[in-house]
Amino acid sequence: MSTTPIIGPILFLDDIDDTSIKIAALFIAPRGVSVPQVRVDGASLPAGRLAEFKDATVWRVRFGLPLGGRSEYEWNGTRYPVCCDFSGKPRIAYVSCNGEEIGDLLREGSERNAMWARLRDNHQAQEFALLLHGGDQVYADEVTEVHALSKGWPDAIPEDPSHEELADLRENLREALFERYATLYASPEFAWLAARVPSLMQWDDHDICDGWGSLPSSKTHSGVGQTLFSAARESFLIFQHAAVDGDLPGRFADEDGQHLGWAVRTTGLRIVAPDLRSERSRRAVMGQGGWQMMEEEAKRPAPGHTFLMSSVPLLGPRLSILEALMVMVPSMQKYEDDLRDQWQSRAHRAEWRRMLRLVRSMALPDGQSLTVVSGEIHLATRGSMDLGHGQRMQQLVASGVAHRAPPKAWANLLGALSWLGDSPLRGHPIRIERLPGHASRYVAERNYLMLERKADVWNATWEFEESGTTDPLPL
Template identity: 55%
Template sequence: MSPASRHAGPILHLRGHDTDGLRLAAILIRPESEACGTLRAGTTELQPRRIATLEGLAVWRFDLRLDSADRGYRFEDRDYPVETDLSGDLRFAFLSCNGEENGDMDRDPTERDAMWERMRAEHEARPFAALLQGGDQIYADEVTQGHPLSDGWPEDLPESTSAADLGGLAAHLRRGFVARYMRGFAGPAFGALAARVPTLAIWDDHDICDGWGSLPSEAADSAVGQTLFRVAREMYLLFQHGAVEADIPEIFADPTGAQLGWRRSLPGVTLMAPDLRSERRRRRVIGEAGWRLLETPAPEPERTFIVSSVPMLGPRLSLVEAVMWLWPGMQKYEDDLRDQWQSRAHRADWRRALRAVLNLRARGPVTVLSGEIHLATRAEMAAEPGAIHQLVASGIAHRAPPKGYARGLGWLGSLGEGPLSGHPIRILPLPGMRRRYVAERNFLTLERRDGAWSAVWHLEESGKTPPLPI
């Protein structure tokens, strides 16, 4: 790691909100030999707690509370403003796919983080109250390279593994994960945002490995696969939530940690995200712990945003699955298609999820936020008393796929889909656009102004879309 990437923070994580204000965690990452100063929240001086030491780095955490009068905190002689009055106008940012499968560590930071710089400018113009991260915050696909046990995984499985060998593999994987997380945290735009905007993150496959959960069971359940998942989970908790295993009951909906979905209630709005990776199998998207989160409404659901790391309202990808075996070479995309709610293998799960969203819609407006596909698009599902919106913003750092890919998905989207009778799904163009899918890097802003919500996509080439009322 370069010297610059051995320091990160403060990074804020949103723990909750109640009548006493915002509950936050702030983490600092520094070389083990360096001390960490104190943090002042209001009139309270807080001491840091070291929650982890790895790869020569110490991870420190402050647990703090800010009421609406505090307007921020002070750390090591520097003030950091934070939006603490959440009762009126409100603004969120949503992003996904912060990296690429191959060579991401070697990219020019100016090119890679260009959309982060735009997001920072948006925050400086009108501050965000929360930063919602929809999956693939890192691309860990290459961490298995360079170790004899995992070099050929998932296709090649070692015939035997000892505890010592697996311990060596875990150390190798941990180094790779730490380097990738620190690369992301070292970016000046991310750092400026994360120190001032509390984040909430859900993971997706690349935070573990490409296609995790849709891989053959013999690979996922192997000693190598389980070591990879265990290390990825440890790193996800630490870097994306500022947490360790003991913190799980406080942070996540399932106190056992079998499912890392979460729910947060803010004034007039509920944010929730089922974990679509921890319980996933080739014929299952989530298990019963995940269903409990998705099927249990919030006490006061004035407005619900659901983060689904893969799009919940999508085109008829089952048609592609049905014919992919006719073309040589198409089989390599089987795991990508199996990853989607719309896969033929997940039809029952998909219907159950849509019924759960319809039940939430009966209690208040519902918007699904999704990423994963490296494109921008939107969809609606017919419902009473009004449509359910899905907003897809994918690829804040991942370069856009070819325009032909977007046109092909647009053709599938034109066919329509209706897995639940009476509730057709339509894939629709973004405001001001002709095509259903836009192949540009992008992120999304969500805004409540005078009680009304709207969404704006920020596209790398086309700029901002007109606001979409939701």
């Protein structure tokens, strides 16, 4: 048995077909250290190099496990059980906002990862088949401080850096991003769970930098901005999908990776995760590729239940009121980008309506239902939209698993705004609703979400750091 300091295995779900689930196991090893083979059903599978960094190599092993029931693989003398059952009573966990903007790597581990420890214990009591990550898996904001070109990002950046300077910037950003991912993936609470439950991940702004896409185009389209995006995108593929350009899993809609939206389908279950960052600008949430993916998914029959992952909440209060106030109050204008990030921003009103029409068309056919799951706001809440014909679509928000909760005053302000309601689609009002057992519409505690199907009905349960487990909410 090897005793080398290898981080991993970290499991990712590549795809699901009729008979098996396709898995990629990620390992991070010091340079020159070999990764032991993975053994599956008597066969030994060697690891292949995925990426090189200054002092480490990232490795990957791809393998399949039979769909249905419980399976296992072996690595480095340890057997790892994996729940592969999506047909009976599958359980899925959903997390978001795994970090904080400032000083995240300096936080004490047991405090930072308290909810990961609780999720691990929850899995030990009753297995999860899948772990969904809804955005901000890392908080990369501070990586810009590693180089003179990006140290003033986004307010002060050089106008015309040389190719050599940008290349040096990229290498420094790569190493800083690597440090953050390696540190998070080495944490024992997360590592234990990630070796036994395959993950599916969708990125949001902090995986790149705070407000990416909602910042002025003069910043994001600059040489420094594009170098930052390129380094963050490469790291996102390596560490959140165990993939690189030209070798994306089949679940991705665009094999060329111009946008990084994906979908997974199995009997009675579909999970759809559009990319709300790669093509984003101050005037658009998605580009042509993202919209093409969503329109194709809307046309595709999907009997059973669809979970649509929207990294920023699709259903929310009338934030245009806050936007108008911020424009008038100079001291608040620095928060304008945060609100422009949201579907509810005045800048995205037409696009928001377009998305709501699409999800409505996905939820209405007989035998189909759809629930939106979101994170991003560091609070927990839920919402609903009347679809007509006696139906409604629900949205579940769970955020964040490691980010400490904002002041309760912020939750109360959003709750007050939610009383105003909104109807971006005429005749289809949106409401923000209370969680089971909670008096307020927004709950300011660290949290994660659990989704479980029983007797063909999905239920949602929130786990809160202080107030504990909610009663199940039928979907």
